Amino acid sequence: MYRHTEFDRAFLAERNRQFRAQVERRIAGHLTEDEFKPLRLMNGLYLQLHAYMLRVAIPYGSLDPAKMRQLAYLAERWDKGYGHFTTRTNIQYNWPKLSDVPDMLDALAQVGMHAIQTSGNTIRNVTSDHFAGAAADEIEDPRPVAELIRQWSTDHPEFQFLPRKFKIAVIASETDRAVMKSHDVGLRLVGRAGARGFQVWVGGGMGRTPMVARLLRDFLPEADLLPYLEAVLASYNRLGRRDNKYKARIKITVHEQGLDAFRDAVEAEFPRRRAVFTGIDRDRLDEIRARFVTPRLPERDAAAYCSARDADPVFRAWSDTNVTPHRHADHGIVTISLKAHGATPGDASAEQMRLVADLAERYGHGDIRVSHAQNLVLPHVALSDIPAVHAALRAAGLGTGNIGLASDIIACPGMDYCALATARSIPVAQGIATRLEELKIEHEVGPLQIKISGCINACGHHHVGHIGILGLDRAGVENYQITLGGDPSETTAIGTRTGPGFAYDEIVPAVERLIFAYLDLRESPEETFLETFNRLGMAPFKSALYDGEARAHAAE
Amino acid sequence: MAREFTPKVVTANALIEGDVVYLTADDRWTRDLAEAELLTDEAEADYRLLQAQARAGEVVGAYLAEMRPGPHGPEPAHFREAFRRTGPSNRFHGKQAEEPSRA
Numbered sequence: 001m002y003r004h005t006e007f008d009r010a011f012l013a014e015r016n017r018q019f020r021a022q023v024e025r026r027i028a029g030h031l032t033e034d035e036f037k038p039l040r041l042m043n044g045l046y047l048q049l050h051a052y053m054l055r056v057a058i059p060y061g062s063l064d065p066a067k068m069r070q071l072a073y074l075a076e077r078w079d080k081g082y083g084h085f086t087t088r089t090n091i092q093y094n095w096p097k098l099s100d101v102p103d104m105l106d107a108l109a110q111v112g113m114h115a116i117q118t119s120g121n122t123i124r125n126v127t128s129d130h131f132a133g134a135a136a137d138e139i140e141d142p143r144p145v146a147e148l149i150r151q152w153s154t155d156h157p158e159f160q161f162l163p164r165k166f167k168i169a170v171i172a173s174e175t176d177r178a179v180m181k182s183h184d185v186g187l188r189l190v191g192r193a194g195a196r197g198f199q200v201w202v203g204g205g206m207g208r209t210p211m212v213a214r215l216l217r218d219f220l221p222e223a224d225l226l227p228y229l230e231a232v233l234a235s236y237n238r239l240g241r242r243d244n245k246y247k248a249r250i251k252i253t254v255h256e257q258g259l260d261a262f263r264d265a266v267e268a269e270f271p272r273r274r275a276v277f278t279g280i281d282r283d284r285l286d287e288i289r290a291r292f293v294t295p296r297l298p299e300r301d302a303a304a305y306c307s308a309r310d311a312d313p314v315f316r317a318w319s320d321t322n323v324t325p326h327r328h329a330d331h332g333i334v335t336i337s338l339k340a341h342g343a344t345p346g347d348a349s350a351e352q353m354r355l356v357a358d359l360a361e362r363y364g365h366g367d368i369r370v371s372h373a374q375n376l377v378l379p380h381v382a383l384s385d386i387p388a389v390h391a392a393l394r395a396a397g398l399g400t401g402n403i404g405l406a407s408d409i410i411a412c413p414g415m416d417y418c419a420l421a422t423a424r425s426i427p428v429a430q431g432i433a434t435r436l437e438e439l440k441i442e443h444e445v446g447p448l449q450i451k452i453s454g455c456i457n458a459c460g461h462h463h464v465g466h467i468g469i470l471g472l473d474r475a476g477v478e479n480y481q482i483t484l485g486g487d488p489s490e491t492t493a494i495g496t497r498t499g500p501g502f503a504y505d506e507i508v509p510a511v512e513r514l515i516f517a518y519l520d521l522r523e524s525p526e527e528t529f530l531e532t533f534n535r536l537g538m539a540p541f542k543s544a545l546y547d548g549e550a551r552a553h554a555a556e
Numbered sequence: 557m558a559r560e561f562t563p564k565v566v567t568a569n570a571l572i573e574g575d576v577v578y579l580t581a582d583d584r585w586t587r588d589l590a591e592a593e594l595l596t597d598e599a600e601a602d603y604r605l606l607q608a609q610a611r612a613g614e615v616v617g618a619y620l621a622e623m624r625p626g627p628h629g630p631e632p633a634h635f636r637e638a639f640r641r642t643g644p645s646n647r648f649h650g651k652q653a654e655e656p657s658r659a
Contacts (some may be wrong), residue, residue, distance in 0.1 A: 047616055047617065080647075087569075473635075
């Protein structure tokens with residue numbers, strides 16, 4: 001876990017002092033809302049449907065127990081006892097009062113956290129692989145690079161007024177667990193001839209014009225990272241459109257200019273940028289690497305894990321889905337599902353947050369991650385401790401064994417909270433998960449990612465869902481479009497629309513029909529939903545959705 | 557021919573709490589839609605909105621929301637306003653969990 005320096009603390013304290021004074025001036029009537037709005041957004045404070053919403057950055061999804069406990073404290077002291085983990089690995093509080101927000105930010109600063117650049121046309125929270133530092137297949141921990149980018153991009157004066165927001169993800173393995181190719185810039189750490197460098201991907205994104213990122217640079221030497229990123233950002237800042245916010249993201253710039261022309265612009269800018277970097281960035285990366293304390297994992301006997309799996313079918317089923325092999329064979333990566341059937345995806349109560357902090361401290365070397373799939377991760381747990389972790393999780397309502405299964409649904413807040421939403425998404429997720437639990441079929445169905453957005457902005461990643469659901473407002477009624485064949489992994493693909501949308505009370509049965517169609521169509525239990533779709537195409541699924549007689553097949 | 561004017565209420569979010577408020581005929585901000593002034597005249601609605609927007613120290617983002625007249629006061633014409641009046645559907649929070657405020 002990265003430990004912040006004295007400089008970070010002083011910066012945050014000053015920034016919070018400024019915002020406290022801005023809030024005071026707003027409440028006293030010295031600032032209009034037009035003047036205040038950009039100031040509050042710079043500090044992560046939105047106004048939603050029913051209340052303000054504070055979005056707190058969790059850089060690359062990494063937390064330690066002290067931070068998690070402080071998040072729990074905020075939830076209890078100033079909110080309604082819970083927080084919502086998002087697809088950007090941030091946490092959102094749905095009910096803060098404007099007058100309390102300066103105190104909340106001060107409380108966050110005590111543990112080195114903040115809400116800076118969680119809004120606005122800036123470089124947003126840098127995301128990474130939630131298994132970083134533990135995954136068997138990574139070439140190194142990508143988070144020091146993510147931290148370097150965070151420090152460089154925070155309050156970077158040139159990039160505070162970009163044409164639109166800008167999202168960067170960093171991974172270090174071929175397997176993509178961070179939806180890297182759906183980011184404005186995606187970086188993959190690679191090795192070549194003994195040297196470290198990056199594949200640089202550009203122009204991915206979801207929203208109303210979903211695009212898969214394209215390869216901008218096959219191998220960027222590690223030392224050139226920040227000057228090259230500056231060249232990318234500066235080129236985008238200059239070429240990106242400001243006349244139409246729907247055409248302002250870098251994906252449109254790259255699409256309209258052409259990848260080669262955009263690359264030429266970047267390469268022309270790059271030498272100028274590199275000339276002014278003195279090497280301080282490389283020194284800084286070395287310092288950051290030194291400050292990232294990777295836990296030393298002792299040798300542990302895994303016998304207790306194996307015997308628990310043999311003895312307890314519930315534990316066995318849970319560990320099948322929620323435990324991933326660690327690079328140390330006697331350890332495991334534990335994913336804690338925030339998707340109990342019928343619960344709100346990504347919500348955690350203050351008690352649950354504290355329990356996760358306690359478990360991380362006792363069994364997990366103090367390391368906690370937030371995944372973009374809105375779950376929590378204990379990346380380093382000895383296999384022999386996992387039965388105890390599971391028992392504690394179960395007692396707190398956190399023992400759901402569904403990671404990667406159909407009820408492990410991503411859902412944005414939708415119209416239950418979000419001012420931009422065109423329809424609800426949370427109750428659709430709740431309805432699907434509840435139905436799956438009634439049918440008891442999701443283990444039989446196997447890997448299936450359902451993702452739901454409540455508007456075209458696609459915070460719920462519906463474009464890359466194996467089954468994607470988009471909630472719209474059609475003539476004053478909620479209507480849900482389905483896409484199939486999306487893929488969030490390293491073989492990134494955008495889903496295809498099935499046809500006309502479904503009403504609110506039709507969408508859960510429609511998804512059920514798709515799932516039963518898949519069970520009928522698959523060649524074997526090993527063939528996943530996505531593989532079946534890719535083999536057969538849209539037609540049989542479309543038929544299941546829209547042909548009247550297919551309805552009779554739905555269980556009951 | 558000019559389109560018929562759909563009735564409106566002036567609504568906004570309270571400056572401090574951020575919760576949904578409506579303008580009453582006697583110039584109060586109420587948390588209870590039933591108490592809101594239903595505006596059936598377009599010019600009057602625009603005027604009331606201007607007056608509301610001038611009260612920047614009390615509310616944020618005032619706008620006109622479409623309503624239908626009902627037996628107990630204005631009723632939302634669109635589901636978005638129905639959620640604003642009620643609160644989220646996944647948790648019993650927001651207006652649905654509060655005592656109606658008559659203050």
